[in-house]
Amino acid sequence: DAGVIQSPRHEVTEMGQEVTLRCKPISGHDYLFWYRQTMMRGLELLIYFNNNVPIDDSGMPEDRFSAKMPNASFSTLKIQPSEPRDSAVYFCASSFALAGGIGTDTQYFGPGTRLTVL
Amino acid sequence: TQLLEQSPQFLSIQEGENLTVYCNSSSVFSSLQWYRQEPGEGPVLLVTVVTGGEVKKLKRLTFQFGDARKDSSLHITAAQPGDTGLYLCAGALAGGTSYGKLTFGQGTILTVHP
Numbered sequence A: 001d002a003g004v005i006q007s008p009r010h011e012v013t014e015m016g017q018e019v020t021l022r023c024k025p026i027s028g029h030d031y032l033f034w035y036r037q038t039m040m041r042g043l044e045l046l047i048y049f050n051n052n053v054p055i056d057d058s059g060m061p062e063d064r065f066s067a068k069m070p071n072a073s074f075s076t077l078k079i080q081p082s083e084p085r086d087s088a089v090y091f092c093a094s095s096f097a098l099a100g101g102i103g104t105d106t107q108y109f110g111p112g113t114r115l116t117v118l
Numbered sequence B: 001t002q003l004l005e006q007s008p009q010f011l012s013i014q015e016g017e018n019l020t021v022y023c024n025s026s027s028v029f030s031s032l033q034w035y036r037q038e039p040g041e042g043p044v045l046l047v048t049v050v051t052g053g054e055v056k057k058l059k060r061l062t063f064q065f066g067d068a069r070k071d072s073s074l075h076i077t078a079a080q081p082g083d084t085g086l087y088l089c090a091g092a093l094a095g096g097t098s099y100g101k102l103t104f105g106q107g108t109i110l111t112v113h114p
Helices: none
Strands: A005-007 A010-013 A019-024 A031-038 A042-050 A053-056 A065-071 A074-079 A088-095 A113-117 B005-007 B010-014 B019-024 B029-037 B044-049 B055-058 B061-065 B071-076 B085-093 B108-113
Touching: A005 A088, A010 A019, A019 A088, A019 A113, A031 A074, A042 A065, A042 A074, A053 A065, A074 A088, B005 B085, B010 B019, B019 B085, B019 B108, B029 B071, B044 B055, B044 B061, B071 B085
Parallel strands: A010 A113, B010 B108
Antiparallel strands: A005 A019, A019 A074, A031 A042, A031 A088, A042 A053, A065 A074, A088 A113, B005 B019, B019 B071, B029 B044, B029 B085, B055 B061, B061 B071, B085 B108
């Protein structure tokens, strides 16, 4: 398997522009997570999906952020309008539920998208 | 306030030295994981511990889960430059309704000098 695929790897944009980050999870995984990583705040969970349905979006910073998962093989994270403080590395990760729903399975992370908002 | 407190935040040592990284919380976790992240890449799982008091070894790395499942430690023996990276602990809260959700610590940046 190719692993989790994210695009673009790097994005530089100007304040006020719309930014769309893309993720293709590992085939067969039914959980998808979006994280943001900065030096100041570390790795923060933004939102996660189970079987394409958003389960917990409490980490989404504000209404400028939105995420969708139209099918099992694709998800987007959109920022509109973008601001300099959104500059960070955004990771997508996927996993599958353990039998019986007990414990926590491995999350497989993509390589991340480094976003710079000028 | 971080749910999982990692210490130290930075660690710079010489090759051959031993080190321990700690991950502490006031909350109980059903499981705890340790990840390692290299520059320009995403975190990669090293180990998962699920039983209080559990000890797992991975070559020169020893992981321990506290008896009360509130804390964990990562010990590296005879560190090598290849161990350099960001180490992250992550836990799944016990009794939580959000299955699959992990809470990450702030991370420990380890640098091992030749």
